[in-house]
Amino acid sequence: MLDLLKKYRTLFLLCAFVLSALLFYSTHLRHQERTTLFEKVVLILTGPLQQGMDVMVTTVADTWGRYLWLVGAEKDNRELHEENRRLKAELDQLEEVRLSNERLRKLLNFREDTQLPALPARVIGEDASGWFRTVVIDRGSADGVTEGLAVVVPEGAVGRIIAVAPGHARVLLVTDPSSAVASLVQRSRTRGVARGRGDSLSFEYALRDQDVAIGDRVISSGMGGIFPKGIVLGTVTQVAREGYRMFQEVEIVPAVDFDQLEEVLVLLKENP
Structure with a gap:
């Protein structure tokens, strides 16, 4: 301890002098009417020190305040980001519910308009083989579904049931090459058969002199026992009458977007 006092003796004496001067100045300041020479010396010596201390204290306080503000701002930003993500997820869910409700409303309106007994179902899988x-769909024999029933949406024909289990059923789409639907051109009443071609349909057995034009809508004719009359199959996009062929070559774009298929109606048999 003595060694420390000896080493910093000058500094200790200077601090003691400054403190004594400040105490003396504070004690006699209120009792004197004018500033003495000693007080002037004290002010000259301690003024810069007090100014420096004030600047240092202000700087430290400002820096600490900014640090606390940045910490608080970072926390607020993190909380706002999480809240934004949560609200966005809720909005996405609400939008999906709204879209689903719109599709179901269309199905119900279509069922009421057609006045046919129908069972709503959801598409839960698709063939991935490409063949x-x-x-x-999520309806089966336990719901009254049987093979051969037509499956539709408000836009038009989807296909027919080809296999049934208690809780599920497989639907052959009208675009499958093995699918054929008795149909007619709505405008001219030209009859033919709409056959699947993978992604499109062809309208077959229309004689070359019969009236078929691009833009004509093709509907089911009601013959064949699968689809009732008037179900839309698609729109004519190409007509060819080449050479001496007996029949026209007619291509149809399907009315249904099968890539966006989610809900369908299974048309049930009417009770005799």
């Missing part, structure tokens, strides 16, 4: 154009 067949089929989908799987």
Whole structure:
């Protein structure tokens, strides 16, 4: 301890002098009417020190305040980011519910307009092999579904049931090459058969002199026992009458977007 006092003796004496001067100045300041020479010396010596201390204290306080503000701002930003993500997820869910409700409303309106007994179903799978154009729905024999029933949406024909289990059924799409639907051109009443071609349909057995034009809508004719009359199959996009062929070559774009298929209606048999 003595060694420390000896080493910093000058500094200790200077601090003691400054403190004594400040105490003396504070004690006699209120009792004197004018500033003495000693007080002037004290002010000259301690003024810069007090100014420096004030600047240092202010700087430290400002820096600490900014640090606390940045910490608080970072926390607020993190909380706002999480809240934004949560609200966005809720909005996405609400939008999905809204879209689903719109599709179901269309199905119900279509069922009421057609006045046919129908069972709503959801598409839960599709054929991934590329050999067949089929989908799987979440309704089966336990719901009254049987093979051969037509499957539709408000936009038009989807396909027919080809396999049934208690809780599921497989639907052969109208675009499958093995699918054929008796149909007619709505405008001219030209009859033919709409056959699947993978991603499109062809309208077959229309004689070359019969009236078929691009833009004509093709509907089911009601013959064949699968689809009732008037179900839309698609729109004519190409007509060819080449050479001496007996029949026209007619291509149809399907009315249904099968890549966006989610809910369908299974048309049930009417009770006799």
